[in-house]
Amino acid sequence: MTNENFSRRKLLERSLQLPLGGMLLATAATVQTAQAADAVCADLSKLPGDQRGLRESLNYVEKSMDPTMNCGKCGLFEAKGTGCGHCMIFSGPANFGGHCDSWSPKA
Numbered sequence: 001m002t003n004e005n006f007s008r009r010k011l012l013e014r015s016l017q018l019p020l021g022g023m024l025l026a027t028a029a030t031v032q033t034a035q036a037a038d039a040v041c042a043d044l045s046k047l048p049g050d051q052r053g054l055r056e057s058l059n060y061v062e063k064s065m066d067p068t069m070n071c072g073k074c075g076l077f078e079a080k081g082t083g084c085g086h087c088m089i090f091s092g093p094a095n096f097g098g099h100c101d102s103w104s105p106k107a
């Protein structure tokens with residue numbers, strides 16, 4: 001094996017390793033986000049009555065039926081890492097993957 005072949009081989013190996021590493025990181029991030037979205041952010045049984053009533057009147061759910069219209073894509077949602085964030089309407093926790101009747105798209 002010549003140095004030139006060695007260099008080409010190494011270059012080819014490296015060029016294959018970088019995209020594979022990126023794909024693994026992206027997959028891990030997706031799994032982490034999905035797991036976080038499955039977390040219960042606003043346990044209705046543990047919220048004060050007024051907080052619970054507002055959520056119930058706006059039909060808040062922890063998991064949106066339509067992933068294109070979830071809290072993470074709502075203009076009233078403030079993300080705090082992955083999963084649970086803050087809803088400006090409720091002045092409290094909401095799930096990144098959640099939804100309520102006041103959903104409005106981010107500007």
Ligand code: SF4
Nearest residue numbers: 071074077087100103
């Ligand atoms: S208004 Fe509704 S959809 Fe928007 S962040 Fe709050 S709970 Fe989620």
